[in-house]
Amino acid sequence: MTRENIFKRYQVSFDSKTLQHIFTDTLIIGSGVAGLSAAIHAAKGGSVLVVTKTAINENCTEHAQGGIAAKLSRNDSFKRHIDDTLKTGQGICDDEIVSGVIREGPKRVKELISWGAKFDKENGKLVFTKEGGHSRPRILRARGDSTGKEVEETLINVVKRNPQIRVFEHTFALDLLVSKNTCDGIIAWRSREGKILIWAKQTILASGGCGQVYRETTNPEMTTGDGIAMAYRAGVKLQDLEFVQFHPTTLYVAGAERVLISETVRGEGGVLRNKYGELFMSKYHPGAELAPRDIVSRSIVHEIRRTDHTHVYLDVRHISKEKLRTRFPKIKKLCASFGINITRQLIPVHPSAHYMIGGVKVDQNGRTSMKNLYACGEVSCTGLHGANRLGSNSLLEGLVFGYRTGSMAGMELGVKKEDLPPRSFEEPSKSYSYSELDLEDLKNSLKSLMWRSVGIEREGKHLKEAIRNIKHWSKYIISNEFSSPLGWEIQNMLTVSLLISSAAFMRCETRGVHYRLDHPGTDDKHWKKHIIVYNGKYGFVR
Ligand SMILES: Cc1cc2nc3c(=O)[nH]c(=O)nc-3n(C[C@H](O)[C@H](O)[C@H](O)COP(=O)(O)OP(=O)(O)OC[C@H]3O[C@@H](n4cnc5c(N)ncnc54)[C@H](O)[C@@H]3O)c2cc1C
Structure with missing residues (x-):
């Protein structure tokens, strides 16, 4: 298209x-x-x-x-x-x-x-x-x-x-x-x-x-x-x-916002444990809990899959109460609001999208x-x-x-000293014939699709499917005209999602935060370069 x-x-x-x-x-x-x-x-x-x-x-x-x-x-x-x-x-x-x-x-x-x-x-x-x-x-x-x-x-x-x-x-x-x-x-x-x-x-x-x-x-x-x-x-x-960078540790409590549990918690000695209470990070990287974020996120995903669980745990029980109180007052208070006393209990965590x-x-x-x-x-x-x-x-x-x-x-x-002449701009309105749209439903569907198919682990066939779906939704959402922020934001989210998915599909290698299950190696020969997009055209620069 x-x-x-x-x-x-x-x-x-x-x-x-x-x-x-x-x-x-x-x-x-x-x-x-x-x-x-x-x-x-x-x-x-x-x-x-x-x-x-x-x-x-x-x-x-x-x-x-x-x-x-x-x-x-x-x-x-x-x-x-x-x-x-x-x-x-x-x-x-x-x-x-x-x-x-x-x-x-x-x-x-x-x-x-x-x-x-x-x-x-x-x-x-x-x-x-x-x-x-x-x-x-x-x-x-x-x-x-x-x-x-x-x-x-x-x-x-x-x-x-x-x-x-x-x-x-x-x-x-x-x-x-x-x-x-x-x-x-x-x-x-x-x-x-x-x-x-x-x-x-x-x-x-x-x-x-x-x-x-x-x-x-x-x-x-x-x-x-x-x-x-x-x-x-x-x-x-x-x-x-x-x-897209995924942060390894966000609080994972049903119904709660995915609030970040800062990396400095691991910097101060916090460790990750799986469903069975086992430490696992040193199995994946010599830096263990302080390995780069992409490695920690992927290791957590592997461990969740391996143990057939929904999350892992961050353990700070061995850090002194005084340190937890002074260093992490916000996190301590947040966990307490969900009934988790971090000085005695494990914190359920899961990776989340964090940074573009x-x-x-x-x-x-x-x-x-x-x-x-x-x-x-x-x-x-x-x-x-x-x-x-x-x-x-x-x-x-x-x-x-x-x-x-x-x-x-x-x-x-x-x-440039000259004044600004207001130019004449006009964008004509168009009429649309779509029935009532449930924008919240569309937004949730898009967010789920992106998480499932364009998330921490990516694969060509799922990316292709995501692109197809986003294009389909875009046809009737982007061409529509809305009169309030929710509609405009969803149009923007569809646009950005399509751009992320398309670039992720194009990059047939694994590099940094972009992990392709079907291309697990880093390919410097073909991919030590950037994907550029504008006006619907894609290009590459080294
Ligand atoms: C939970 C969390 C923890 C983080 N911790 C750290 C950390 O410890 N250290 C670190 O370096 N980074 C951290 N980051 C990342 C860092 O916070 C962000 O990358 C950085 O703050 C981005 O700053 P910004 O000014 O670009 O955007 P933002 O701070 O996100 O500001 C964007 C602004 O744009 C406005 N805006 C957006 N769209 C529109 C629009 N259509 N019209 C008008 N206004 C608009 C918004 O209202 C907002 O004011 C963290 C991020 C998160 C979410």
């Missing part, structure tokens, strides 16, 4: 002559670590408007637990952090990006500290934790296991104090306004005003990932891949969409393939993570690329 008969250019019909127009120098879509960092730096060059589809602090950043990886300890070195990142990325990281981000990281973390962020200290000194794949303890944390909250609150405080920055909460970005491969802003929707046009000299996509396309995910509800889908509809280049490694392809300054459009944070693909992300490198990437894109956008404003 070609792009034309599945994907529309715009999600909604509109006529620019009849809508409210809003103007800003820099527009930022998203208020997580990447978007707010970008806003602070872009504001040095002009006015900034941040739009975010829910409340300002409802995002993945707010949920991040473990911490930020940065070389700040004397016992660490840039080289070690770079080597760990490259090793985890399995041959397809961008070496220059890795080196640049890791060397710039400490500067950005210190800047955050200068803005008031408080990272945990012992005897007046920052403490560093170790996570899987890290050869040194280098993870900074805050409030024990609420690092993201500290980062987000710090950035919100800086943003709120800056008169150059406006924030529109509960504003859903629908589509990029584009003419001649140049981004002029977006069409958005607010519940009170309806559709509005926001014109911007520079637009920065910082809309996060797409974990919600999977039934089991650590990501909050808003993570529906809108930015990736929006960029795709506009013809922007995307890269590496087959690489691929996304909008950007250069070292966060520029996309479209003029006046930048991307940063999880929506982007910088090349830092390659085929697998080293834990705690994503908050770091959000800070560094938030800074870079914001600074670049701010600088560009100084160069």
Whole structure:
């Protein structure tokens, strides 16, 4: 099926002559670590408007637990952090990006500290934790296991104090306004005003990932891949969409949200046990519990299958009560709310979709393939993570690329002085003849399909079947016109799911987080390269 008969250019019909127009120098879509960092730096060059589809602090950043990886300890070195990142990325990281981000990281973390962020200290000194794949303890944390909250609150405080920055909460970005491969802003929707046009000299996509396309995910509800889908509809280049990272340990209690049990729990000595209470990780990898995430996730899946059970267990009973109380207050409280006393009982865990490694392809300054459009944070693909992300490198990437894109956008404003002429845009409405659609049912079916067929273990025949199903659903959902976020989000989820499945089907090898049962080996000769997609066309770059 070609792009034309599945994907529309715009999600909604509109006529620019009849809508409210809003103007800003820099527009930022998203208020997580990447978007707010970008806003602070872009504001040095002009006015900034941040739009975010829910409340300002409802995002993945707010949920991040473990911490930020940065070389700040004397016992660490840039080289070690770079080597760990490259090793985890399995041959397809961008070496220059890795080196640049890791060397710039400490500067950005210190800047955050200068803005008031408080990272945990012992005897007046920052403490560093170790996570899987890290050869040194280098993870900074805050409030024990609420690092993201500290980062987000710090950035919100800086943003709120800056008169150059406006924030529109509960504003859903629908589509990029584009003419001649140049981004002029977006069409958005607010519940009170309806559709509005926001014109911007520079637009920065910082809309996060797409974990919600999977039934089991650590990501909050808003993570529906809108930015990736929006960029795709506009013809922007995307890269590496087959690489979805699954976190090994999320709480597995029927009816409960799949809340993440941070990797730092294993970093502090937590061990995994199967249904029979046996330790099993050292059987799969010499790093045991601290092996890279993809290995731990797959080992858990094997063990679940081998023991014919639904989950495995995380055991922290041997860690002192005091340490559990101070290091993991959030996790302790959460488990207690389900009747699990972690000082005495095992924690049931299972892997879940966690992080989108691929996304909008950007250069070292966060520029996309479209003029006046930048991307940063999880929506982007910088090349830092390659085929697998080293834990705690994503908050770091959000800070560094938030800074870079914001600074670049701010600088560009100084160069281009001309005003924004609102262009005339029109997307005609179409009439549809579908009977009542049960969108929640469709959403659940899609999430189950993605989990079953495009999850931790993949196989050509199941991927093919998934693509066929998604295309079928897309035919009547994507061509339809909806008038509220649920419909738009499902359209975006279908788009992103199709892109993930298609890239996963194409990559006939196993690399990093992409595991093909029918192609279990890594094939450097044919596949040490990236899959790029735009305008319905696929290409490869080394
Ligand atoms: C439970 C959990 C724990 C994690 N722990 C860690 C950790 O310890 N260390 C680490 O480095 N990483 C961690 N990660 C990953 C990390 O948190 C994310 O990758 C990072 O926070 C992404 O930041 P972001 O700014 O790109 O996106 P987000 O923080 O997700 O923000 C995206 C923003 O975009 C907005 N948005 C999306 N679509 C639209 C739309 N259509 N219109 C308007 N606005 C829109 C959202 O409202 C939101 O404000 C964790 C992730 C999760 C889910």
